[in-house]
Structure formats: structure tokens, C-alpha cells
Amino acid sequence: MGRLEDAKAIQKTDSAQAEALYKTILSTRPETTDAALKEYELALMALGELYRDAGRTAELALLVKETLSVLNAFAKSKTSKLVRQMIDLLTTIPGTTDIQVEVTRSCIEWAINEHRSFLRQSLEARLAALYLEKTAYRDAISLIETLLKELRRVDDKMMLVEVQLLESRAYHALRNIAKSRASLSSARTSANAVYCPPLTQAGLDMQSGVLHAEEKDFNTAYSYFIEAMEGYHSQEETKKATDALKYMLLCKIMENATDEVNNLLESKHALKYQGRDLEAMKAIATAHSNRSLAEFEQALNNYKVELTSDRFIRSHSTDLYDNLLQHNLLRVIEPFSRVEISHVAKLVGLDTQQVETKLSRMILDKKLSGVLDQGEGCLIVFEEQGTDKSYEAALKTIKKLSDVVEVLYTNQASLLD
Known part of the structure; x- marks a missing residue:
């Protein structure tokens, strides 16, 4: 030595x-x-x-x-x-995903030649995770499907949990929420049959929170993110614990619970994981609380990496911005029956083209009753019409008459018999 x-x-x-x-x-x-x-x-x-x-x-x-x-x-x-x-x-070296894929493939080939089945399966699960990181979702799912068939035959529950969790993440990335939830349910069923390590359990909780958030059930999602954050914190997984904390903050923002956002940011966990990630969430919370598009856009510009690199944060931040823009536009348009689009854009502090695009989408989604006169550059707002109840009354009358005719027909048929 x-x-x-x-x-x-x-x-x-x-x-x-x-x-x-x-x-x-x-x-x-x-x-x-x-x-x-x-x-x-x-x-x-x-x-x-x-x-x-x-x-x-x-x-x-x-x-x-x-x-x-x-x-x-x-x-x-x-x-x-x-x-x-x-x-x-x-x-641990940033920007080495492609090299990791190449090295992992070489190791898989060696494991196949040496008949090291367990090692090969472990490396293939790692390769699937790398495909997810590279956004090569189809490659990941193809590899996962083959691996799952093999793992089910040998009944390796622990590896099965990890691969099913990867499958859930892959389908979620492809926006197939139904299959993502089915894979997560399978992973939880497999996990119930074996001892589940803290990191794996935290991963299951994290994915459960993500899927509940997709269904707009932010209260349940928040509960899962708490469990995930505690699990990652106990294992000193700083990056993942910070992500879970960010998702907790996002859930509170989506529920308009600004006071709880501030309490979370002052908690002991937030103090431990202080950094630009949490600063970005605080900026979004402040802009949302103030209903300020300008502050929201400023936050997006100041914390572009923190808010766009994470797919989950990016998706819900976009929803927040769209909802905030919609509410601002409806408030500005309310006094008018006809208004220039450029004037609306000036009032909300945005580009005319951007406002025109949003207004047209609101009209198509029936969030706004009106029409765009592009020749004049104006928005014409229609007066809301009261619901004509005579149509519903006519339908009810016809239904009653139909029931009466049916009874008379039945009675007549019985007399003839």
C-alpha cells in the first residue's frame, strides 16, 4: 500500500x-x-x-x-x-449526460458478455433515467418496457419499483397523465411488498404530488411534497429537497395562500436551502399577490433559468401568468363596448400583438363575449344575453307529452290483449 x-x-x-x-x-x-x-x-x-x-x-x-x-x-x-x-x-460533473450515456452503454455491453444479469438490469435502469434527463422519452419508454417484462419474470420487487417510477415520469413528460398515474400505482403496489428505501419512497411521494398538481388538487399535492422534502432532507439530497420545497411553495401560490408562502419561506427548511430557486418562487408569489403582470414578467426575466429549466415549475408558472393576464384584461375591458386593442395593451403594459393573441384565445374559449375587428384594430364586446328559459320549458313540455302518449299507448295495448 x-x-x-x-x-x-x-x-x-x-x-x-x-x-x-x-x-x-x-x-x-x-x-x-x-x-x-x-x-x-x-x-x-x-x-x-x-x-x-x-x-x-x-x-x-x-x-x-x-x-x-x-x-x-x-x-x-x-x-x-x-x-x-x-x-x-x-x-457530479455538469453537462456530461451524453458521455454518461455512452459509458453506461459500454458497461451494459460488458455486463451482457459477462452474463452479469443483475448488473445489466441496474445499468439499464440508470440508462433509462439518463434518457429522461436528455428528454429522449421514447427511448426511455422502449427500454423500460423491455426491462419491466424481465423484472416481472424474476419478481425483483425493489428494482421493479424504481423502473415503474421511471416509467411514470416518462409518461408524465409525454403528457400521458393516465398512463403516468397507472405506472405510479403499480410502483406503489410493488413498494408495499418490500422494504422501500427513504430515497425511493421520497421519489414516489414527489411523483404523486406532481400528478395531483396536474389535476389541480394542490392541497393533496402539497401533502405529498412535504413527505418528499422530509425524505430528501433526511438523506441530505440538497437538490431534490430544494425542488420539493419549491413545489410546496408553488402549490400555495396556486391556491392564492400568500400568507402561507411567507411562512414557508421563513421556516427552518427554507433557511437551510436558501438560494436563487427560493428567491424566484418568492418573486412569483409577490407578483401573483399584487396581480401585477409587470412584476410577473420581471420575475420571469430575473430568474429565467430557475423558472424555465424545471418542466413542472415552467408549466404551472405559464398557467399562473395566463390566468393573471386574463383577469387583468377582463378588468380593463369591462367598462367598454368597443375599444382599441392598442389602448388595452397600453393599460396592461404589454405588446399589442400579445394582447390580440390572448383576446382571440379568450373569445374562442368563450371566456369573453365579443369579436376582434382587425381592420379597425378594435375589440367589440357583446352585451351578455340572459338565458332564454322558454327553450328549456318547451323541452320539458314535450317530455311530459311524450310520457303521456307512452302511457296511453301501453294502456290501449293492454285493452286489446
Whole structure:
């Protein structure tokens, strides 16, 4: 272990020399003794961490691929652990999704050739998750469907839960809410049969919250997000805990509960996860509370990355903005029977074309009774007509007459018999 200790001692001061020492250890196939295998394993991980810290993605990917040929010397359980740990090193480097996909595919091919079924299934689940990250949803679902058939045959409940959860996320991304909910129900059923690790349980709660929010049941969604946030917090998953907290805030914004938004932002969890993500949600809450389109647009501009990179936040933020714009337009238009679109745009502080597009959509959706005169650039608002109840009364009379005729016909038929 002397060479390994020497390399670690000089790694911070002379990384090039430490790299050379690690490569020397890895250059020969390890002996089958426990000490030799341990030294090889530690050197491999230390070199991988050196590449990760330096952002040398290509060298790290090559190291993983070259190491596969040596892993036969290790026990199967140790091999699986090493492969996953090496790929995990890549996940901590931003913008490496494509390289992760390439490396994972190479590892899957090696696992197939070496008949390592459990490792292959684990890597295929990871690859499906990477496809989701790349927004290659069809590829993800195709891989998941094949994997699920195999997992159901071997009855691997724990892996089944993870893959069914991935399937639910993939269908949700494709806006197939019915299939997404069915997959989540299957995942929860499978989870009830085995011990579910905290991270997996948090993932199930998170997805449940997302699907309830899609159905506008924000109160139930909020409850699930609390559970997810607590689960991620207990496992020190900072990014996912922050996402769950953002979703909790979004639910309160959608329910117009501004006071509760402020209380959440002052809670101990919010203080722990302070940052631009929570600042963005606070800006949206303030704009929504003030019914201010200008503040809303300012928030979208100031926190563009935080509000658009997350698909869930982006979708509901768009709904919030559309509803706010609709309410503002209806309030501005209310005193008029005929008004120039440019004047409406000036009153709400938006571009004329944008206002015209929204007004036309409101008319089509029957949220506004009127017509756009594009030649004159005007909106003509129709007076609301009271419901003519004579039509409904006529239908009821006809129904009664039909019932009477039916009874008379039945009575006549019985007399003839």
C-alpha cells in the first residue's frame, strides 16, 4: 500500500505525479489476494476522483471503459459496486449526460458478455433515467418496457419499483397523465411488498404530488411534497429537497395562500436551502399577490433559468401568468363596448400583438363575449344575453307529452290483449 499512500500524500501539491503513481498501480492486473485487490480498488477510485475534481471528463470515461477488462478478478458484488461508483463520479460533473450515456452503454455491453444479469438490469435502469434527463422519452419508454417484462419474470420487487417510477415520469413528460398515474400505482403496489428505501419512497411521494398538481388538487399535492422534502432532507439530497420545497411553495401560490408562502419561506427548511430557486418562487408569489403582470414578467426575466429549466415549475408558472393576464384584461375591458386593442395593451403594459393573441384565445374559449375587428384594430364586446328559459320549458313540455302518449299507448295495448 506504500505507493498508494505516497500518491495520496502528494495529490494536492503535485497532481501529475500522483496520477502517474495511480496509473502505475493500475497498469498491471491485480493479484487475487485481498490486499492486492483492495489496493487496486482504492487506486482506481482515487484516480477517478482526481479526474472528476479536475473536470477531465474524457479521461474519466476512458478509465471506466479500460477498467472493465480487469474487473473479472473481483467478486460479482464488488464488481457491481465499483462500476456504479465509477459512473457516479461522472454524474457530479455538469453537462456530461451524453458521455454518461455512452459509458453506461459500454458497461451494459460488458455486463451482457459477462452474463452479469443483475448488473445489466441496474445499468439499464440508470440508462433509462439518463434518457429522461436528455428528454429522449421514447427511448426511455422502449427500454423500460423491455426491462419491466424481465423484472416481472424474476419478481425483483425493489428494482421493479424504481423502473415503474421511471416509467411514470416518462409518461408524465409525454403528457400521458393516465398512463403516468397507472405506472405510479403499480410502483406503489410493488413498494408495499418490500422494504422501500427513504430515497425511493421520497421519489414516489414527489411523483404523486406532481400528478395531483396536474389535476389541480394542490392541497393533496402539497401533502405529498412535504413527505418528499422530509425524505430528501433526511438523506441530505440538497437538490431534490430544494425542488420539493419549491413545489410546496408553488402549490400555495396556486391556491392564492400568500400568507402561507411567507411562512414557508421563513421556516427552518427554507433557511437551510436558501438560494436563487427560493428567491424566484418568492418573486412569483409577490407578483401573483399584487396581480401585477409587470412584476410577473420581471420575475420571469430575473430568474429565467430557475423558472424555465424545471418542466413542472415552467408549466404551472405559464398557467399562473395566463390566468393573471386574463383577469387583468377582463378588468380593463369591462367598462367598454368597443375599444382599441392598442389602448388595452397600453393599460396592461404589454405588446399589442400579445394582447390580440390572448383576446382571440379568450373569445374562442368563450371566456369573453365579443369579436376582434382587425381592420379597425378594435375589440367589440357583446352585451351578455340572459338565458332564454322558454327553450328549456318547451323541452320539458314535450317530455311530459311524450310520457303521456307512452302511457296511453301501453294502456290501449293492454285493452286489446
